[in-house]
């Protein structure tokens with residue numbers, strides 16, 4: 001039995017197969033409409049979510065399966081003090097596969113050790129968010145035809161953003177990737193990531209100004225300042241609008257640069273950018289459903 005905890009749990013070759021399947025689902029949705037008939041997905045969300053939970057639910061429903069779960073830890077037995085290990089043992093009797101989001105880093109991993117069904121990490125604290133990474137990679141591969149030889153700018157909250165940490169760790173396996181980390185000093189990417197890049201000899205730069213590096217970028221990954229992970233409100237208020245991507249900044253960018261964002265957006269991308277053909281964040285949300293469909297089929301060994 002296989003789980004997904006970390007984007008590196010799949011090899012580059014396995015990811016290619018998964019993305020080919022996701023693209024096939026995109027082209028021929030009818031072919032897969034009953035692939036999960038009789039199967040049940042449990043969504044166990046101990047932390048707020050719109051996209052991740054609903055895209056999992058949409059994915060399973062589009063495969064013909066059914067969904068059970070909870071979206072708020074206060075409405076589950078966690079509120080009575082039950083451990084994730086006990087919860088997953090019980091959920092294993094009710095469902096065939098589980099997507100779990102938790103504010104504590106490593107909680108889905110602890111659950112997977114006691115689980116009788118595949119567990120998917122749907123985000124664990126500030127740590128990893130592997131299915132968002134699969135979504136990001138599928139979007140880039142589908143819109144640009146490859147995952148190598150890009151200069152990618154990651155902008156915003158690089159300290160707490162789990163989508164950022166996951167995406168960097170996945171992209172280092174492709175040749176010719178160069179990272180530009182664009183953040184205020186307080187929200188710089190954690191040391192364990194820059195150390196890993198140094199060890200692997202992967203080029204990166206840390207800068208504060210988005211405008212300055214904009215013309216170099218092939219991909220721009222914007223992120224929200226992660227309010228819920230700040231220790232004090234004052235710091236959040238000071239940093240939340242540090243970057244706002246607007247049409248004037250887009251004029252500095254390459255004509256074929258892609259703007260990605262895991263969403264939800266707060267103020268970091270002005271709505272006027274939405275109509276720019278380079279804005280790919282709503283397409284990205286659509287790819288999130290295809291890739292989760294492909295992942296469910298793969299983990300349930302139905303392909």
Ligand code: NCD
Nearest residue numbers: 051052129163224262263264
């Ligand atoms: C992200 C997350 O939950 O980490 N959202 C998502 O799953 N698409 C990003 C965020 O909340 O900023």
